[in-house]
Amino acid sequence: MTKTLYDKLVDAHKVCDLPDGDMLVYVDFHIMNEYTSPQAFSGLDQKGLDVWRPEAHLSVVDHVNATRQRDPHDDASKLLIDNLENNCRKHNIAFYGLGDPRQGIEHVVVPEQGLVAPGMLIACGDSHTTTYGAFGALGFGIGTSEVEHVLATQTLRYKRLKTMLVNVEGALAPGVTAKDIIMKVVQVIGAGGANGYAVEFAGSAIRDQDMSGRMTICNMAVELGARAALIAADEKTLAAIKGRAHSESFDFGGTEWRSDESAVHDQTFDIAAEDIAPLVSWGTSPDQSVPIDGRVPTAGDTATPKAKAALERALAYMGLSAGQSVQDIAIDSAFIGSCTNSRIEDLRAAAAVLKGNKVVSGVTAIVVPGSTYTRLQAENEGIDKIFIDAGFDWRPESGCSMCLAMNDDIAMDGERIASSTNRNFEGRQGRGARTHLMSPAMVAAAAVKGHLADIREFQFEGAE
Amino acid sequence: MPDQVTGLMAAFPQPNVDTDVIMPKRFLITITREGLADGTLADLRFDEDNNKRPEFVLNRSPWTEASILVVGDNFGCGSSREHAVWGLMQLGIKGVIGSGFAGIFYDNARKNGLALPIVSPEVRDELMQVARDPDAGQCIIDITNRRISVGSQRHPFEMDEATRAALLEGRDDTLDTLKLAQSIRAYESNLTQKMRVNVIQ
Numbered sequence A: 001m002t003k004t005l006y007d008k009l010v011d012a013h014k015v016c017d018l019p020d021g022d023m024l025v026y027v028d029f030h031i032m033n034e035y036t037s038p039q040a041f042s043g044l045d046q047k048g049l050d051v052w053r054p055e056a057h058l059s060v061v062d063h064v065n066a067t068r069q070r071d072p073h074d075d076a077s078k079l080l081i082d083n084l085e086n087n088c089r090k091h092n093i094a095f096y097g098l099g100d101p102r103q104g105i106e107h108v109v110v111p112e113q114g115l116v117a118p119g120m121l122i123a124c125g126d127s128h129t130t131t132y133g134a135f136g137a138l139g140f141g142i143g144t145s146e147v148e149h150v151l152a153t154q155t156l157r158y159k160r161l162k163t164m165l166v167n168v169e170g171a172l173a174p175g176v177t178a179k180d181i182i183m184k185v186v187q188v189i190g191a192g193g194a195n196g197y198a199v200e201f202a203g204s205a206i207r208d209q210d211m212s213g214r215m216t217i218c219n220m221a222v223e224l225g226a227r228a229a230l231i232a233a234d235e236k237t238l239a240a241i242k243g244r245a246h247s248e249s250f251d252f253g254g255t256e257w258r259s260d261e262s263a264v265h266d267q268t269f270d271i272a273a274e275d276i277a278p279l280v281s282w283g284t285s286p287d288q289s290v291p292i293d294g295r296v297p298t299a300g301d302t303a304t305p306k307a308k309a310a311l312e313r314a315l316a317y318m319g320l321s322a323g324q325s326v327q328d329i330a331i332d333s334a335f336i337g338s339c340t341n342s343r344i345e346d347l348r349a350a351a352a353v354l355k356g357n358k359v360v361s362g363v364t365a366i367v368v369p370g371s372t373y374t375r376l377q378a379e380n381e382g383i384d385k386i387f388i389d390a391g392f393d394w395r396p397e398s399g400c401s402m403c404l405a406m407n408d409d410i411a412m413d414g415e416r417i418a419s420s421t422n423r424n425f426e427g428r429q430g431r432g433a434r435t436h437l438m439s440p441a442m443v444a445a446a447a448v449k450g451h452l453a454d455i456r457e458f459q460f461e462g463a464e
Numbered sequence B: 001m002p003d004q005v006t007g008l009m010a011a012f013p014q015p016n017v018d019t020d021v022i023m024p025k026r027f028l029i030t031i032t033r034e035g036l037a038d039g040t041l042a043d044l045r046f047d048e049d050n051n052k053r054p055e056f057v058l059n060r061s062p063w064t065e066a067s068i069l070v071v072g073d074n075f076g077c078g079s080s081r082e083h084a085v086w087g088l089m090q091l092g093i094k095g096v097i098g099s100g101f102a103g104i105f106y107d108n109a110r111k112n113g114l115a116l117p118i119v120s121p122e123v124r125d126e127l128m129q130v131a132r133d134p135d136a137g138q139c140i141i142d143i144t145n146r147r148i149s150v151g152s153q154r155h156p157f158e159m160d161e162a163t164r165a166a167l168l169e170g171r172d173d174t175l176d177t178l179k180l181a182q183s184i185r186a187y188e189s190n191l192t193q194k195m196r197v198n199v200i201q
């Protein structure tokens, strides 16, 4: 019988079936952060339970820590950070804390440390755990009760998902990036369009992406509701995980982690790579995006009264008028960071745009490298200089920062941000903040122009 | 957990209500599960000066007493934060009726005994209409029989068996799974050394 990659991964991790129709799956590796784990540890304490296999877990501080300086910016965040460290000490769990050269955003740190390999099952109390699908590993986000469950049992109760295949075939036009691919997929399938599904990305445009691009794509698959995202492992995957701190010690099987030729998916979408333009989001849901040379939609573009109401609400929140040209949208600030787009490849792409250019006066621009390791690598390459010369605030510490504004990087009410992040929800970057999602190169271009700008028309030294 | 959830329905039709909206991040700086009621839907319930927004449904009579929400598509999307479920329950919400939910939110709800019956988009729209009627009266979500009753309306709903059983029994998944320790060990005994992750501190 032919099988999808997803089904192979689930079958390989099945411990047993449960009487109520769920199954128990084995978690090879589990990652924790400081804000979704405290109540899981206290759950263990209350029930008098131990951690099943402490060496299979890793904790990373990333969500609440400051990035201007190493020390926590307030007592509340210090409490969360110290709480995680104490819990890890007590249970003998690896902890990458402030000042550790391995610290950073969990989903940037894990591949960097070689802690992912094709065939693994990885869980984490964070929705963007789908990122690991880029390596042919089954990664998915869990809630705090499930964090407790993994700690105590090394397993999860699991229900098999349906599978969706998204084929992106063809060559991308110049200026179009992995971020645009996934934003297009979210636009086509819709936020929530893949609820209940594991999505496998295939096609030449996906295979052509480097591992960083593949991670960007799998990372944002959760914005369409996918509980898991997958890309078949290939030689590129294996090359990318070689020579890292942990990679030599793992082998879950290599490139056999792929769907069988004739495997049947429950749904299939085909998207032509040629049809993808550089996209920006205009609204408050990640599926509300348009090409950079387009216009903010008008009510006439939508069919139902419900859609019209949603559009009007989003326009009001975003302070935009229907039909206005997207490139006329002036920004107050620019942010490059997050597990979607803060890897070295992203920083290089933005630096290429910024070289010899200046952030326009009046715009605040911040860059937070995804991990300490990434930051050091960038500083080695002189990328920090390019950002700083252009007028960006190059942050000396890594973390999620203004992706979710749980530290002291909080946008003001009404502040309009060109952002390389993944969510443009109401209030995501601060109460009343207005987020426009786009690729890191386009964030850089917007910072220079002072308004959303078409990367294809932008003249820069670093252009190929 | 009783086999029924009874209460007044409130209409909350906005699509894509994400967990950042349900529980804004400033309330997440906590190491306990308690004290989240005030933070729940805070930016919709209160204005900048912490005054109640009179237009928001849960601030309007009779829905100040509502314990069931009828919601738009893709409710609970976004972040995995279980605080969203804890907060809704601390606010007195016992059931959320929708045509589909984001996966992590759905699982989190199950773990905490928040009932999420799934109905077709058409039935959801009908119930949304009913919820807007201040005289609609009590709604009953009958978990055992998978049926929603309000006024003269009766609608079946979907709920997978594992979730239904978990709600009815109010069980503790962690302790239950530990009864299967032998199966877990048996699985582990088949792992090669290179399949056993060992994170070096």
Ligand code: SF4
Residues within 6 Å of the ligand: A062, A063, A105, A106, A107, A126, A128, A337, A338, A339, A340, A399, A400, A403, A404, A422
């Ligand atoms: S960078 Fe943003 S999306 Fe990624 S883990 Fe941090 S908060 Fe979540």
